[in-house]
Amino acid sequence: MKAFVALLTRDIRLAFRAGGGASLAAAFFALVSSLVPFGVGADLVLLGRIAGGILWVSAALAALLSLDRLFQADFEDGSLDVLALSPLNLEAASAAKILAHWITTGLPLVLLSPVLGLLLNLPTRAYGALIASLAIGTPALSGVGAIGAALTLSVRRGGLILALIVLPLITPALIFGASAVLDAMEDTGRGAFLFLAAFSVAAVALSPFASAAGVRLNVGG
Amino acid sequence: MMITALANPKRFLDLSRTVSPWTCALAVILLGIGFYWSLFATPPDYQQGQSVKIMFVHVPAAWMGIFIYSMMAGASLVGLVFRHPLADVAAKSAAPLGAAFTALALLTGSLWGRPMWGTYWQWGDARLVSELILLFIYLGYIALWNAIDDPVRAAKAAAVLALVGAADVPVIHFSVDWWNTLHQPASILRLGGPTIDKAFLVPLLIMIVGYTFLFLWLLLLRMQTEILERRARSLMMARGA
């Protein structure tokens, strides 16, 4: 447990130091969602309707941004060997890194989302759903993303392949997440939110094992 | 046991060289009969007219996309658990074929959509949308294989990805389906929907079996090539060392 906390705090600390991805992902999230009105026009009714979708797609892209270094940095400087030989097993180490990624990337996105909702004219009654859906759904992005990061950790310029691998796999989160926001706007039940929660729980539960398998095969290579 | 006998790549090469001409012949015969029957010997649909005949190309291709992915996932599991090198070769060789069949399904689906829906693409057709995402999953899998130089490591990484994908594909299909029923107005006309006329069923089945043999033939060819390539590479490395 002490080792788990040590790795978690180290990764969080690294994310906020120079070259860390924490503030970068939040800025990217804000930038992408602010660019959309330039693409689709300033029609506030239209923007309000698609705000949930815009923010969810932007969140998925922003989460990907810092993922490619999740294991790769540790692989390159030898830290991954140090981890593999530590009393912490690789599944727990992966879980710590996924949690750290969520705290430094997912959580800032959740906190920033209401501000961007204002910019995109999101109806008042949908803010709760937006925050709740991102809060429950972004861990799935970190989890599935970590699997992709572990599998591509030895690949130079692995970021592009990471995106190609991860984005199709997280379509359910996008669909349910954006639908949960729409549901709140149109008062059409909370099925989407429950499915999102189920997907997220399954993804978070399985991802440390798949990530550890990816790390193991690369450390052994 | 057959699997252990096939574990030997040499024996596999011998066997597949004997079998592959037969799979080729069966594919040609079945596809020949199937094409003739489906294109010329079936009546036009009362609603879709002659366009319905795209179904005979589209439905088997879509089915192959799913079938090949399941086969790849099975081979990946065997490769990971039993460290069976032929299983890795099979999974690697199948992927581009699966991607090609899926792309064919998308292409024919949207060609059919043009006269039927008045548009080449319809987000309301859950099956087509799922196939699009399946194609992306195939592309990611192929890209991962190509990105990792060490074939042993690449095989393991790709196998893990194939298994994660296998767990996710049904969920993706469900989510797309659910999204459609919720956010699209009326149910739209779908290619090869649940009710297929009996007159279409037999030629369709023949086409599916023909596609399967075509796939088997191409798979055997690709596996032979892959094994020979690996052998050539290891000979080259042995000389270099």
Add this chain to the structure above:
Amino acid sequence: MAILSLVEVENLTCERAGRRVFRNLNFAVASGQVMTLEGANGAGKSSALRIIAGLLPQASGDVRLKMAAGYAVSDGDERARLTGWMGHTDGVKAQLTVEENALFFAALYGARINVAGVLDHVGLKRIAGIPSQYLSAGQRRRLGLARLILSNRPLWLLDEPLSSLDAAGRRLAAELIGEHCDDGGIAIVATHETLGLDAARFFLGPQ
């Protein structure tokens, strides 16, 4: 006193990327002994160390750690828990200070040793507060030595530990390895240079 009484390598064969690196390696190192692993570039010194550590699966053969308590460990994951490691990369995070790195190693490995004392021992006390990106290669190596001490493992596996170290650093490394073995530990060192220790030598020849 010793936890580990013998490291035994039997018919060890290594393949990487489908290519055979070495085959049928056999040696044994007993408690209190240092063994140097020598051989040309590409002979597989690093691979051999990675296999013994349990990081890399072997193609065939066995690695057994015979414990003083009487049982033997041959599973790779269990070997990993007995190994102190110094690879050719240092596992040092550039953005963290020297002390933060050392404290992380200590917490990760559950060390019950005074971290400041260890940093003093390896000659890094004076610069404990500076970010590790400003360390020289030799100073990073010393931080790697600190990790070895903090990991408190009976088997040390070291890959070119003397590289980039100055004369004092080399003496320090040799001294630490010597102390470790005097305490009943075992060290296997892949190196091209002489350690200045009484060590058994093993040559990894071309196959």
